[in-house]
Amino acid sequence: MVKGMRMDWGRMLFYLLLTAFALLMLAPLVYLASSAFKPTAELFLFPPRFFVMNPTTKNFYQLLLVTGTSFVPFTRYIFNSLIVTTAIVAGGIFISSLAAYPLAKHKMPFRSAIFNMIVFSLMFSPMVLQIPQYLVISRIGLMNTYFAQIIPYLAAPVGMFLMVQFARQIPEALLEAARIDGANEWKVFWVLVLPMLQPAIATFALFSFIQAWNDPYPAMVYSTHEDMKSLPIAIQTISGGAGVVARVGTFAAASFLMIIPTILVFIITQRMVLQTMAHSGLKG
């Protein structure tokens, strides 16, 4: 693939620079991982060290068995987070792609108005929306259910924006051909549009996974029971509060555990994501 791979000085310098940057980029991850295995004595070393010297799994034991946070086992938080996040990602993909298709490819009234609304809402701070959203949820009577943590996030403007931009590039002739061959709109969507949207879907899946997995607010706001809370809250409880000093190790372990699924999702979707960005609707 690469022609003439001579190792001259310029090339050496180039790789050196790249590796230096890459190391800096990897730093937070490595630090997180190494802290998770540090024994208590090392966590409080001054000056703090980057790498662990005597790795131990004590932190993980403490996290899973003793838990320390409350009477709810740590695994319950993992379970809650998994359910909510999976539902948000899957539902969000379905709803956004379904809506993106007509918005990109059909002529209809209010089309540009709807699109402008999406762009508009991308810029608004989510913090201010929390209380009106809360009022809606409590009026529908969904408090303390998983639905309350899922439904508000299904109609995400980000995913919609991405998919509309991407769907615009599907050639009109292809859709026309399918329609002439007698496919109804649903079939056109299912057989043609959805597969062609795949890179955009992967990208959105990654972003919405990161978002949903890390966001403590839904569980904080929409549920009052401890056993409905999610991982990010558990982590905040571990890191804050009265017993901070004792729990630094547990916190490191919990943070490390929390990052793992995100990295897995990244590895799975990575190829598609880089591809989407490479020829996505950004040109439009």
Added chain:
Amino acid sequence: MKKRMRLTIRTRNVLEAYSFLSLWLIGFALFMAIPLGRSLYYSFNQLKVTKEGLVPNWIGMANFRRAFSTDVNFIPLLQDSILGLLIQVPLILIFAMFAALLLNRPMIGRTFFRGVFFLPVIIASGAVLVEMLEQGAERMPLFTSSSLFLALVDIIPRDVLEPLLTLADKLTLVMWDSGVQILIFLAGLQTVSLSLYEAADIDGATKWESFWKITFPMITPMILVNTLFTIVNSFTSARNEMMLYIRDVVFSKNDYGYGSTIGWIYFILIFLLIGLVFLIFRKSLSSTEGRR
């Protein structure tokens, strides 16, 4: 079936389109549009928490006046976040451009490097990094606090070293923030056709010249996209001081009316800023349009 046949193709099309859209529209209306409108309404009100829930009490522009006159925190925070942005945006753009140029060259392990450069986005967007940077005892030792300092302090005088390392820390944070921007630039670079470079090469242009005459003008649209993305991203990120302040007002002080007011002022400001960016880029964009 009979009834359907009577509709014109056009109306049928519209109906079908809306039936596809409906799910999303309902969700959007319930959880974005209505709350948005409400928060605008609340910003002119004082909200009291009573047994019947939140009771709004119309006070007109009082909240807005309060933000600009009596609130001691608001104006400085606003200045800080805008000033921070003015520094951050060019830094991120320059670094992202540089990294994208590096990553666009043919090399061994390109996919790996691209992945690595995107990795901080995954971690940094989460609550974990926020905690990590704020934790006292477990603070991430970057350059400032690490053993690097002790090693270098013998060679370089302390007065020079300390600001240098602080700068390195700040730059690292910038680098972690620019994963998405790097990808967008990479995307832009790949749309530039290779024959342009070949032609320039034959005409005797150096690499430096062809960067400024070909690459740079060709990816101006990406620079616009990246500027917008960076602005919106830093304004709405969880690490933004202003966001934290709004959160504090809303959730700790329970002053929801005032919280929405600040939120809207802030929002209008972003809007103006984005408009300004569009104005700046309009000219250079229209000149690139023809070359594509």
